[in-house]
Amino acid sequence: MGYQDEAFQQRERVLLDTALALFRDRGWEQVTVAQVAEAAGIGKGTVYKHFATKESIYARLALEFSRRCLSQYRRVVIGDRALVSMREVIRQAFDLMCDNPIEVQLSLHCERPEFQERLDAGLRADFGELEQQYTELFNHFIEVAVSRGEMAPVSTEALYWGIEAGFHGVMARVAAGGFGAGCNMPDLARYLDHVADFMIAGLLGAPAVAATTARSTSSKDQKEPRS
Structure with missing residues (x-):
């Protein structure tokens, strides 16, 4: 793995860990991408290179x-x-x-x-x-x-x-x-x-329930009047 790929993965890991920590602290629906970026020390635009x-x-x-x-x-x-x-x-x-x-x-x-x-x-x-x-x-x-x-x-x-x-x-x-x-x-x-x-x-x-259901269905079918 090249340096750039490794750096990309490490940055992505930081973003995920930071997001989860914020979600646990503030609630996942309330936290914004900007707040994740700020807490991670990463530019908001860079976040979107990892997560659309x-x-x-x-x-x-x-x-x-x-x-x-x-x-x-x-x-x-x-x-x-x-x-x-x-x-x-x-x-x-x-x-x-x-x-x-x-x-x-x-x-x-x-x-x-x-x-x-x-x-x-x-x-x-x-x-x-x-x-x-x-x-x-x-x-x-x-x-x-x-x-x-x-x-x-x-x-x-x-x-x-x-x-x-x-x-x-x-x-x-x-x-x-x-x-x-x-x-x-x-x-x-x-x-x-x-x-x-x-x-x-x-x-x-x-299995017993399935057998009972099958018998019940069969019995019901037999009792239904034919048109």
Whole structure:
């Protein structure tokens, strides 16, 4: 790598780190590109050589956070019970969310379809590739669990939807800053344990639910009068 390329990357790193620090201190919606440039000691015009818009900064920070999380999940070795190991990943994910609420807020914002449409093709591709990597990791846990007889075979796509919904529910709680004054919730660790257990229970119960739904649909079709 040449000197200019290295200097470019170092300057970009400074901008991202400075932006994140300001977002944590002042709120990511309130901070301007000019404020990021000033805090980083870099001209505003130079910032735009790295990031076309403030949304590009949002996207880069969200992508970096998601990649750091994925790297940690991949270090979990599947033990004797794949679903126990998967629950470990889920709890790790919840803890990472709680430790990084600003990144969670940015991630939720960046997942919005209208936001993604405004990104350049490269960033959109990065989000798509990362989503595929998460799906592959999830599928690997399920395939191992099925091969070991821990759970019955079922559509991994349907299971992924359920797991994703659970993750987004916790992300929304973290992004909102808690449960609200009127909620009678246990301490946070107990809450996250219950949610993780519920998600694993959902994986185990999914085949039975699918079979029940299929029977119900079939019965309904048989009862409908023919025209």
